[in-house]
Amino acid sequence: MDGAGRLLDTQLMNQAYNKKAHSKLIELNDELENYFNNTIIPQLFVDANMILRKFTPPAMRHFKLTADDIGKSIVDVSSNIRFPTFVENITEVIASNKDLEKEIQTTDKRWYQMNILPYIVRKENRTNGVIVTFIDIDDRIQILKGYESLNRNYENIIHSISHDIKGPLSNIEGLVRLMQEEAEDEEDSQRIKDMLSESVANLRQTVEELADIQASDTGFAQAPERVNFENIIEDAKLALRDRIAETGAEISTHIEEPEISFSRKNVRSIVYNLLNNAIKYQKPGNIPVISVRTEKAGDYVLLTVRDNGTGIAEDKKYSIFERYTRLHNEVPGTGVGLFIVKGMVEQMGGEIQLESTLGEGSTFKVFFKSVQ
Incomplete structure (x- = not known):
């Protein structure tokens, strides 16, 4: 083959390569465009x-x-x-x-x-x-602010009760001591009974006023709408992106019931808290493997979050839903996450259940009562 022939072959090979590269670029650009559009x-x-x-x-x-x-x-x-x-x-x-x-x-x-x-x-x-x-994350921020405010109200109630009922209790204790004295005539006895009755009434009124939580205090967590579970899960995964990357967590989903009529901010907070806990309480040496499933369960929509983490002992399964309960002090947290989740679910007529084996993992089942 002479020089002209070799040159022609080279040109043809270059054209074929450039055409293939151009085709690959078009394909990659189409994939990028498809991602951005969807x-x-x-x-x-x-x-x-x-x-x-x-x-x-x-x-x-x-x-x-x-x-x-x-x-x-x-x-x-x-x-x-x-x-x-x-x-x-x-x-x-x-x-x-x-x-x-x-x-x-x-x-x-x-x-x-x-x-x-x-x-x-x-x-x-x-x-x-x-x-x-x-x-x-506006809904999540607002609901956290709402519950922070509600928690502050509860804390104020506790402090107020511990302070404000001391006076009425002291009065009652003093009156009881007087009644226990032997030297009493009938008139004194009746007077003490009247005073005791009045003190009890005052104590009851004090407690009722301090513990009066109006519906408006929790109204921030209501407002139902059509909520798509896949969107909520993706939001939560993106918000937990660093934790997922750090731990190598594997999260799979099986969505049979795609939507629910509920408070979007509540569903988002519930899913976020459960996924965050499933990653946070991973078993040492294990990659967190988490499955999320939704399905119909009678009149409820059931959300199930299963993990392979540290698990929870039988005698702690109920206390973890109490405020400020923390089972692992070495893991950062405030101990209010599951307390808030339980409150959200029950406030709207639902229920949360826990199945867990220490050292093997936990399964949280959230029964949503769909709001029509």
């Missing part, structure tokens, strides 16, 4: 020159972005995000090549968990931009 999470892709290259449909709705914003500097569209240090945070991640995660409140007073991840070109070991994800 994800339920608001996401932005900003390149290293601070140019907005892509965003998901939820981001368009949440932040009122349009197709005309593609190709603009993120500085020019950051006012849509309404978070004052947004641009500075992107610049920080590009410069450091490190993830940034924070809970933010936008100027419209809604709360998000913002994750900014560097988009790294591996061959060149440089950051070519960032992917910004926003998880709407």
Whole structure:
């Protein structure tokens, strides 16, 4: 074969390679476009020159972005995000090549968990931009604030009762001692009985006033709506992303009953707490393996969360639902998570059950009474 023939063969081979590479790029771009078009999470892709290259449909709705914003500097569209240090945070991640995660409140007073991840070109070991994800946690923040407020009310009640009933109790104790004295005439006896009756009435009124929790105090946890379990589970997994990555947790789902009419903020908090506990209380040396299942159970929708963690001893199965109960002091926590979950479920007519074997794992079953 002469030189011209070899040159022609080389050109044909290069054309075939370029065609294959171009086809692969188109395929990868189609996959990326498909992901961005179908994800339920608001996401932005900003390149290293601070140019907005892509965003998901939820981001368009949440932040009122349009197709005309593609190709603009993120500085020019950051006012849509309404978070004052947004641009500075992107610049920080590009410069450091490190993830940034924070809970933010936008100027419209809604709360998000913002994750900014560097988009790294591996061959060149440089950051070519960032992917910004926003998880709407406003419902979770508001319900936690509500229960924090409710817990403070309970604490105030306990402190008030311990202080305010001392006086009436002292009066009753003194009157009882007088009645026990032998030298009493009938008139004195009746007077003491009247005073004792009055003191008991005053004590009862004091306790009732201190312990009066109005329905409005827990109204923040109501407002039912149609809730999609898969969306809620994905929200919880994204919020627990670092813990999942750190432990290697494997979470599988089997959704037979996809939706429920319930308070969305309650369902989110319930799922988050149960998944968080399943990861937190992993068995030493084991990767957390967690399964989440929903199904119909008579008049209820049953959510089951099963793990292979440390398990719970038989004599502790009921106390873990009590406020401030902690079985493992070496694991960070406040001891109110399951107390809150139980309150949410029972407040709406449902029930939570626990099956557990120490050292083998636990299964939490939440029976939701669907609100029509």
